[in-house]
Amino acid sequence: MSDASFPPARAAGRGPAWYRGDCHVHSVHSDGELTPEELAVRARAAGLDFIATTEHNSAAEPGAWGHLATDDFLILLGEEVTTRTGHWLALGLDPGEVVDWNHQVRDGRIGRFLDQVHRAGGLCVAAHPHAPYPSGDFMFPFPGFDAVEVWNGLWTSDRPWNADNEAALAEWGRSLAADITTGSWRPAMGNSDTHLEGQIGTPHTVVFAEELSTEAILAAVRAGRSWIAESADVDVSFTASAAGRVAGVGERLSTHGDQVDVRAAVRGVPTGTVSFHTDRGKIHRAMLPGDGASTVRWDTTAKDSAFVRIEVRRPDGHVAALTNPIVLTDVAGG
Known part of the structure; x- marks a missing residue:
């Protein structure tokens, strides 16, 4: 052949x-x-x-x-x-x-x-x-x-x-x-x-x-x-940053003890929810507006969270999107 x-x-x-x-x-x-x-x-x-x-x-x-x-x-x-x-x-x-x-x-x-x-x-x-x-x-x-x-x-x-x-x-x-x-x-x-x-x-x-x-x-x-x-109508951008250092999904962020700003930009899930999950379970939840497009922010540290991932769900609880984690490490703290 x-x-x-x-x-x-x-x-x-x-x-x-x-x-x-x-x-x-x-x-x-x-x-x-x-x-x-x-x-x-x-x-x-x-x-x-x-x-x-x-x-x-x-x-x-x-x-x-x-x-x-x-x-x-x-x-x-x-x-x-x-x-x-x-x-x-x-x-x-x-x-x-x-x-x-x-x-x-x-x-x-x-x-x-x-x-x-x-x-x-x-x-x-x-x-x-x-x-x-x-x-x-x-x-x-x-x-x-x-x-x-x-x-x-x-x-x-x-x-x-x-x-x-x-x-x-x-x-x-x-x-x-x-x-x-x-x-x-x-x-x-x-x-x-x-x-x-x-x-x-x-x-x-x-x-x-x-x-x-x-x-x-x-x-x-x-x-x-x-x-x-769920479909190509759904779009997600997920990042974590600390003192100018930025990591995306699947990457590792060395925080050096700094506060971590986690952001999830979501499109295509009207009146849905975004939840943030760490090694302590589901830790934060926010509503999406009626047009389904919004950026949700949450702060944490590597001491409090070994990783962060998100789930985006529709009003009926069905998942519309989910991410792999961003891994957080505190280099300054060993």
Whole structure:
């Protein structure tokens, strides 16, 4: 098979920028109802810059995706590894590469398959940890995985949020304090798990990448330089600053003991709320105006907060956006 059978690993893109993408997508080549062509058209219409092919337990079909990539639309190769004790995403695989699905938590073999993906430069993502069906619950230990899909859009109706996502978000949020202390925290991802019409991009992950390439997108996800959006109508800018030093989502801010000014600029969530979360839990909450556009500020210190992240919720309590944390360190205090 020729290289032209598969999409290129790099698109022209916009250089260093925020890119929107959905990394959990199924076509007619596994159990989805849409063709690759239909998925690409709908992804572009949803405002996405990239998607990942993640057919169940199989590689992307040669010739199915390569012609759909463009200068401003990247297609990553991947697989949903559907085991008996949980599903996970292998992102950034080589053309034709397949990860064996025939393993489970009690056989202790998961490490060899995670290593296979990592050797290819890929990313391993724990998928829908609390999915409501047999094998959907994720039973593997998280160490070894690079990210957790805390927001999955498949089992939802009017909006991409439900109790299973709430449980996954709470579990991930509780783990952050200990994981950040050890320097091994796992970023959150959000994906649609598209199988049907109208699902793609709902939700998706927004990443700050140096370029629109497989390597750069995966590096941004791995570093947590990302946040999750219900749709392209929602926009979030999240920063923390101390004495002129500024950090964004997924970055570390050395405060030197100075006060930290945390700011969240939100658009597209009318009469919603913004909540600030630290290692002490939900610590501050503010209302958004009727037009959904506002900048919310909150002050803290590294002594009081090991990290800060935000959740943006609609009036019904459904999440519209959430971010990975900004890590705060007090260098002056050791």
